[in-house]
Amino acid sequence: MDLLLVDDSKTMRMLVHRAIRQAGYRNLTVCEAGNGVEALEKVRMEKPKLILSDWNMPEMSGIEFLRALREAANQTPLGFITSESSSKLREIAMRHGASFLIVKPFTTEDVQAALDPILGGN
Amino acid sequence: MPEPSAKNMTQLFTELVGRAVTFSPPASAAPSPAKQIYAVYQIKPMDSIRVIHADAMLLASMAGALIGLPYEGVKERMADARVDEGLADALREVMNIASRLVSIEHRAVFKAIYEDARMLPAEALGVLRDPCYASHFEVRVDGYQGGRFSLLAPY
Numbered sequence: 293m294d295l296l297l298v299d300d301s302k303t304m305r306m307l308v309h310r311a312i313r314q315a316g317y318r319n320l321t322v323c324e325a326g327n328g329v330e331a332l333e334k335v336r337m338e339k340p341k342l343i344l345s346d347w348n349m350p351e352m353s354g355i356e357f358l359r360a361l362r363e364a365a366n367q368t369p370l371g372f373i374t375s376e377s378s379s380k381l382r383e384i385a386m387r388h389g390a391s392f393l394i395v396k397p398f399t400t401e402d403v404q405a406a407l408d409p410i411l412g413g414n
Numbered sequence: 415m416p417e418p419s420a421k422n423m424t425q426l427f428t429e430l431v432g433r434a435v436t437f438s439p440p441a442s443a444a445p446s447p448a449k450q451i452y453a454v455y456q457i458k459p460m461d462s463i464r465v466i467h468a469d470a471m472l473l474a475s476m477a478g479a480l481i482g483l484p485y486e487g488v489k490e491r492m493a494d495a496r497v498d499e500g501l502a503d504a505l506r507e508v509m510n511i512a513s514r515l516v517s518i519e520h521r522a523v524f525k526a527i528y529e530d531a532r533m534l535p536a537e538a539l540g541v542l543r544d545p546c547y548a549s550h551f552e553v554r555v556d557g558y559q560g561g562r563f564s565l566l567a568p569y
Contacts, residue, residue, distance in 0.1 A: 303481055303504040348510070348523060375511045378521050396511045397430035 293338035294320040294411070298331040298357065299346040299373070304396075308344060308373060308403070315404035317411065328352025332360055340368060342410050344394075347374035347381070358388050369410050373398065417549050418515040418565065427553075430511055431479035434556040437563065441552065446562035452528040453509040454538045458521040462568055463537045465545075466512060469561030470529070472553055477504035485558045516565065541568050 295312070299305045305324050312320060323338050325331035327349045335343070343361075347354040358370055371392040372385050385393050392406045420437040427435035448469040455464045471492060478488035481504045491501050509527055516522035528534050531542060545566035554560040 301503055301507045301510070302500070303507045306481070375513050375524070376521055377514060381521065397426065399429075
């Protein structure tokens with residue numbers, strides 16, 4: 293599994309998936325989760341190379357998911373896709389080990405710029 | 415409260431839905447007679463509440479444009495007694511992303527949308543009934559239905 297997409301909105305999962313394809317990553321294998329709890333299980337089962345996660349989600353927020361991941365000694369790169377863009381939120385994300393933060397609404401170029409350094413281009 | 419400008423709103427929603435969305439001051443101050451949808455936001459760290467209310471067809475149009483649903487399809491789905499889950503989910507995402515402009519100074523967290531004002535939490539209902547600050551816009555969406563969009567705050 294290449295990429296795990298975590299968002300409680302089906303619409304946003306569809307839009308991110310589309311942007312990933314438009315960024316040239318057409319052959320990536322992608323699995324999805326609707327919240328952090330589900331995502332932890334998918335990480336264990338699917339072992340993705342990269343995780344893209346929403347910040348505000350029911351059950352377990354994006355930052356709680358990242359904390360749980362790191363506490364389990366899992367260092368899979370994780371980037372947030374969020375509508376919030378404050379410097380404080382960005383600082384919290386990076387302090388907990390996030391690789392990047394993409395702000396909604398995003399462009400294909402935003403997604404490509406975030407993915408290329410981790411997935412090595414397409 | 416620092417106002418979100420029509421220019422900023424135009425830019426955000428145009429980028430979001432991928433077609434021209436134009437926010438401008440309304441021609442009239444009269445309330446919109448159209449069915450409304452209400453979105454509630456929590457402002458951090460104060461935990462105060464802000465409310466957006468807008469014409470249901472306007473928000474459905476932006477949601478439809480976001481997921482590539484043509485205007486005819488939006489109209490059909492909005493005519494049904496219960497809006498289908500795909501359009502409702504897209505509508506929630508539009509309002510979630512709108513949180514970027516709900517507060518310019520602080521962090522706004524989207525909480526929920528409501529189709530009936532009577533279902534709003536008490537604090538949000540208070541803001542709706544007696545806002546200290548209100549910013550109104552007339553919105554056009556290329557190829558879809560436009561309408562009225564308002565942001566209300568308690569101070």
